[in-house]
Amino acid sequence: MENIEALKKSGDIRGLIRLLDHGKANVQWWAADALGTMGETACDPLLKILDYPKVNVRLGAIEALADIKCSRSVKNLIQKLQKDFNSEVRWAAALALGQIGDPRAIPALEIALEDTDRYVRYGAFVSLSMLGWKPADSTQKALAFIADQDWHAVKTLHSAAVFPLINAYRDKNPVTRKKVIELLGEIGGPEARSACENALKDPNPEVRWCAVAACKRCGIETEKIPQVLTDRPHSTPSPLGAAVLNLFFFGAGYSYIGKWWGVLVTLCYIGVVTMIQLNWGVLFPYIYTYPLTAVFAVHTYYSVKRMPDM
Amino acid sequence: MTKTGDIHGLIKALQSNDADIRTRAAQSLGSLGQASIDPLIRTIRTKNKTLKLGVISALAGTKDPRSGIPLIAALSDESSEVRWQTAIALSEIGGDAVISALYNALKDEDKYVRFGAAISLAKLGWKPKDPTERAYYFAGMQEWLAVKNIGKPAVHALTGLLKDPDRTVRIKAIEILGSIGDSEAVPALMQSLQDSDQEVRWSTVLAASKCGVSHMHLPRGISKRPLNTKNPWIAGFLNFLLPGTGYAYLGKWWGALIFSFDELVTLWIFKMEGDNNTFALIFPVYLILGIHAWYMASKIPEDPP
Numbered sequence: 001m002e003n004i005e006a007l008k009k010s011g012d013i014r015g016l017i018r019l020l021d022h023g024k025a026n027v028q029w030w031a032a033d034a035l036g037t038m039g040e041t042a043c044d045p046l047l048k049i050l051d052y053p054k055v056n057v058r059l060g061a062i063e064a065l066a067d068i069k070c071s072r073s074v075k076n077l078i079q080k081l082q083k084d085f086n087s088e089v090r091w092a093a094a095l096a097l098g099q100i101g102d103p104r105a106i107p108a109l110e111i112a113l114e115d116t117d118r119y120v121r122y123g124a125f126v127s128l129s130m131l132g133w134k135p136a137d138s139t140q141k142a143l144a145f146i147a148d149q150d151w152h153a154v155k156t157l158h159s160a161a162v163f164p165l166i167n168a169y170r171d172k173n174p175v176t177r178k179k180v181i182e183l184l185g186e187i188g189g190p191e192a193r194s195a196c197e198n199a200l201k202d203p204n205p206e207v208r209w210c211a212v213a214a215c216k217r218c219g220i221e222t223e224k225i226p227q228v229l230t231d232r233p234h235s236t237p238s239p240l241g242a243a244v245l246n247l248f249f250f251g252a253g254y255s256y257i258g259k260w261w262g263v264l265v266t267l268c269y270i271g272v273v274t275m276i277q278l279n280w281g282v283l284f285p286y287i288y289t290y291p292l293t294a295v296f297a298v299h300t301y302y303s304v305k306r307m308p309d310m
Numbered sequence: 311m312t313k314t315g316d317i318h319g320l321i322k323a324l325q326s327n328d329a330d331i332r333t334r335a336a337q338s339l340g341s342l343g344q345a346s347i348d349p350l351i352r353t354i355r356t357k358n359k360t361l362k363l364g365v366i367s368a369l370a371g372t373k374d375p376r377s378g379i380p381l382i383a384a385l386s387d388e389s390s391e392v393r394w395q396t397a398i399a400l401s402e403i404g405g406d407a408v409i410s411a412l413y414n415a416l417k418d419e420d421k422y423v424r425f426g427a428a429i430s431l432a433k434l435g436w437k438p439k440d441p442t443e444r445a446y447y448f449a450g451m452q453e454w455l456a457v458k459n460i461g462k463p464a465v466h467a468l469t470g471l472l473k474d475p476d477r478t479v480r481i482k483a484i485e486i487l488g489s490i491g492d493s494e495a496v497p498a499l500m501q502s503l504q505d506s507d508q509e510v511r512w513s514t515v516l517a518a519s520k521c522g523v524s525h526m527h528l529p530r531g532i533s534k535r536p537l538n539t540k541n542p543w544i545a546g547f548l549n550f551l552l553p554g555t556g557y558a559y560l561g562k563w564w565g566a567l568i569f570s571f572d573e574l575v576t577l578w579i580f581k582m583e584g585d586n587n588t589f590a591l592i593f594p595v596y597l598i599l600g601i602h603a604w605y606m607a608s609k610i611p612e613d614p615p
Contacts, residue, residue, distance in 0.1 A: 025534050029527070059530045066526050087615050092529035099526060119515065119532070119615055126525055172614040175509060255563045263566040270570065 008034045013045050020049075020060035032060040036067025043070040050076055058089050066096035074100060078108040081124075087117040094120055098127020106133055113143040116170045121147035139164060151179055159189055166195045174204040181207060185214025193218040200228045208232060239304035247297040250289070257304055317346050321353055324364030336364050340371015347374050354380050362387075363395050370399030378403050382411045390420040397426035401433040409436055416446040417470055421479055424450035442466065449483075458486045465490060469498035477507045484510065488517025495521050503531035511535060511615065532615050542607035550600030560607055 004027070007015045016038075019031035035042055046061045046068075062080065065073045077100075080093040094112050097105035105127070112124035125147035135141040138160035145153040145161075146168050154161050162184065169180045181199045184192040196218050199211035208229065215225050237257045246253030251265030269289075276285040320342075323335035339346045346368065354365045366384060369377040381403065384396040397415050400408050412434075415427035428450030438444040441463035448456040449467045457464050464486070471483035484502060487495040499521060502514040515528050540560055549556025553572045558565025579588045 025530070029530065032530075055533055056530070059533060063526055063530065086533075088529040088533040091532075091615075092526070095525045095529070117614065118512065119529070122515070123525070123529075126519075173508065173512075175512075249567070252564075252567050255567060258563065262563075263570070266567060267570055270574065274574075 004030045004034050008037065011038065011041070013038060013042050017045060017049060017057070017060075020057045021054050028056055028060060032063040033067070035060070035064035038064075039068060040070065042068060043072055046070075047073055047076055050080060055086050055089060058084070058086070059092050062089065062092040062096045066092075066099040069100045071100060071102050074102045074104055078105060081108055081112055081120075087115075087120055090115065090117065091119040091123040094123035094127050098123075098130040101131065103131060106131060109133075110140065110143075113140075113147045114164075114167050116172065118149070118171060118173055118176055121168075122149070149176075149179075151183060155183055155186060158187055162187060162189060162191050162195075166191065169195060169199065174202075174207050177202065177204065177207045178210045181210050181214045185211075185217040188218050193220060196220070197228055200225065201232045203233050203235075234309060236307050236309040237304060239301045242304050243297040243301035246300045247290070247293050250293045250296065253297065253300050257300070257307075317342065317349050320346075321349060321361075321365070324368070325358060325361045332360070332364050333367075336368040337371060339368035340373075343372050343374065347372055347376055351377065351380050354384060359389055359392065362389075362392055366392065366395045366399045370402040373402050375403060375405060378405055378408055382407060385411055385415055390418075390423055393418060393420065394422040394426045397423055397430055401430035404434050409434060412436075413443070413446070416450045417467075419473060419475075421452070421474060421476055425452065454482055454486060458489060461490055462492050462494075465492050465494050469495055472498050472502050477510055480505065480507070480510050481513050484513045484517045488513070488520040491520045491522070493522045496523055499523070500531055503528065504534045504536070506536050508614070535615065539610060540607050542604045545607040546600045546604030549603035550596050553596055553599045556600065556603035557606075560603065560610070 004016070004019065007019075013035065016031050016035050019027055020035075022028055022031065035046065042064065046065050049057055049061050052058055052061075058080070062077065065077065074097065077093045077097050081090055081097065084090050084093065090112070094109060097109060109124045109128050109131075110133075113121055113128075115121050115124065125144055128144070135144050138157055142154060142157045142161040142164040145151075145157070146164055154165070165180050165184050165187075169177055169184075171177055171180075177199070181196060184195050193215075196211055196214040197220060200208055200215065202208050202211060212225055212229070216222065242253040242257050244253070245256055249266055250269040251262045251267075253262070254265060255262030273285050273289060317339065320335045320339050323331055324339075326332050326335070339350065350365050350369050350372070354362065354369070356362055356365070362384070366381065369381060378400075381396055381400055385393055385400070387393050387396070393415070397412060400412055409431065412427045412431050413436075416424055416431075418424050418427065428447055431447065432451075438447050441460050445457055445460045445464035445467040448454075448460070449464070449471060457468065468483045468487050468490075471479055474480055474483070480502070484499070487499065496518070499514055499518045500523070503511060503518070505511050505514065511532060515532065518528060518531075519525055545556040545559050547556070548559055552569060554565045554567070554569030556565070557568060576588070576592060579591060583591065
């Protein structure tokens with residue numbers, strides 16, 4: 001802490017920047033705050049580290065630029081908002097653009113309302129409100145409500161919310177996807193219907209279950225639902241694969257279906273087989289082991305088949 | 311056994327595998343009153359959890375004030391089931407010491423214990439003196455609306471819940487803290503930004519800004535969350551030294567399999583080719599396997615925030 005005060009007094013921008021990746025989170029925060037008090041002189045060095053590989057450093061630079069309200073950084077921050085891989089960095093960039101208060105950022109923030117990450121969308125919404133932005137049409141209104149996760153308001157927009165909702169379905173977070181499908185089911189219409197149908201193939205089982213109810217609401221024929229659902233990505237192992245593995249490498253099939261002791265079985269099996277081989281020849285033990293492992297393979301096949309998978 | 315007063319036999323029955331027998335034995339011991347108290351108090355320190363639970367409910371049945379002290383001690387047992395059973399049992403005993411112990415149990419880390427303590431306090435006719443006590447009581451009862459209506463004095467009780475193992479409790483507490491919007495909750499909320507659960511983190515973000523945290527400070531807080539990513543260098547190094555273990559480290563089921571096959575093959579080659587040739591053969595293969603594991607680990611996508 002004293003160290004930071006000293007660096008701040010002497011105006012050692014490089015020293016402070018180095019602390020942005022300090023092991024302690026508090027130091028990172030203090031360093032970013034200190035950089036934020038440096039004024040315009042810190043702008044250029046901070047702009048240079050916006051592409052630094054470490055997330056902490058990029059976040060620190062964005063925080064400091066927001067505190068300085070450096071209007072020269074708007075272009076770079078917009079680029080961060082649109083291109084950075086890390087969602088926290090995009091989120092921070094969105095917030096910084098609002099704090100700087102430059103209206104040039106509005107178009108980029110409008111686009112960020114459609115981001116795949118709920119934090120970035122929320123950040124863009126917060127910043128747009130800070131900039132005094134008002135949605136121009138009902139589509140923008142829907143995007144704003146979705147970004148704010150005000151689901152009740154989204155529903156009141158009816159068909160205008162369909163495309164923004166379909167866009168929000170790209171979110172990696174299953175809770176958001178579930179909510180989106182629920183609303184699409186309530187709103188209905190051809191586009192919503194095909195989106196709900198698509199959601200039957202969602203990798204998350206809860207979203208799929210929600211999609212079943214939504215499909216019913218949208219008027220998709222009940223007979224069709226299981227047909228589509230069966231195309232989902234399957235999370236259970238293949239029964240045949242497990243059986244074959246257990247036949248030839250006894251135990252490996254168990255490892256494959258997620259039993260921790262499968263490896264132990266394999267090790268014992270190989271050990272025993274090798275021991276017999278050393279005494280009675282290479283091929284001899286297989287006369288006995290294959291019939292034995294075949295029994296286990298058949299058992300594995302049927303037990304995997306009976307595993308629940310919906 | 312009850313008729314003959316065979317206390318030792320009954321205490322033994324408290325360890326039965328059948329829950330019915332256990333309950334009946336506890337009831338009988340309770341009905342024996344005075345006579346069973348001393349043996350029960352002696353047994354309460356047992357390490358056997360089933361027996362301990364039985365002893366506690368038998369002591370509750372005696373309704374004897376002498377069992378107050380050992381029961382209060384059991385309220386700080388390591389097992390949450392024991393604490394829960396004790397909290398329920400204490401409602402049969404009563405007294406000032408019991409009430410203050412039960413009030414402390416409202417701050418327990420386990421929701422079952424808190425719930426049991428709240429019910430017992432109500433049964434003993436306890437009434438909260440001030441809003442803080444009321445907040446702890448309603449939080450224990452899981453009556454969230456009542457907690458919310460208390461407002462600012464509830465902040466302390468709510469921040470205590472942020473360490474609860476149940477994520478739904480944590481989310482509920484965070485949501486209420488957000489609606490109260492008091493800045494006293496900020497340090498605890500900043501901790502919750504690093505919660506291991508996605509939805510807890512999201513509700514913390516919404517709540518923290520309502521409690522006066524600058525939005526600009528939130529992304530860094532979230533970026534400190536526990537990441538489930540694996541270190542590519544460890545994966546690569548492991549796979550280079552002991553092929554297969556690097557894959558196992560990345561959670562691949564076939565990693566251990568490769569490891570055991572590699573051992574066999576290496577032994578085989580050693581036998582056939584001798585030392586030097588073996589190293590010349592396996593070194594490049596190991597190197598490739600190491601690089602492959604490193605590459606695989608670096609391609610694993612990060613969890614969404």
